[in-house]
Amino acid sequence: MSKASSGEFTGRHMLLITVAFFGVIVTVNAIMAVSASRTWTGLVVQNSYVASQEFQEKADAISAQHKAGWSFGISYEAGVLVLTSEGNARSLELADVQAFIHRPVGGHDDATIALSATPRGYEAPIDLASGAWDVSITTAPTSLGVVEREARISVP
Helix, strand or coil, X not given: CCCCCCXXXXXXXXXXXXXXXXXXXXXXXXXXXXXXXXXXXXXXXXXXXXHHHHHHHHHHHHHHHHHCCEEEEEEEECCEEEEEEEECCEECCCCCCEEEEECCCCCCCCEEEECEEECCEEEEECCCCCEEEEEEEECCCECCECCXXXXXXXXX
């Protein structure tokens, strides 16, 4: 058996290439799995069966509110979360207005705040770090059902 000349492709070269190739794949998969498990809880609702049963009630309430001419806006301005509500060209009177604010991914920085009536709508002061935030607004039942609105806001 003669020794391979320099520059010849041998079985040892193939082994090193194969080990390096699969080593990169395993390393990237491990990094992605650890990152995914740290940044998203995977929980969307506590009980998917109950959520599916409530869906039609929520859809009917939203449809009735749209037919009645109700409209809503959610914004964040200078450290204040603002909900504007209007129906038939006048401001709506809502009770127990709550906002659940959270990051779209991660399950951290969550906050639930109560909004108070002001001349321009319903407001609550809250300091939000820059980035994307999801806001879920709920109220006490009205003549046309519970008001539930969601929006994604971006804080510079």
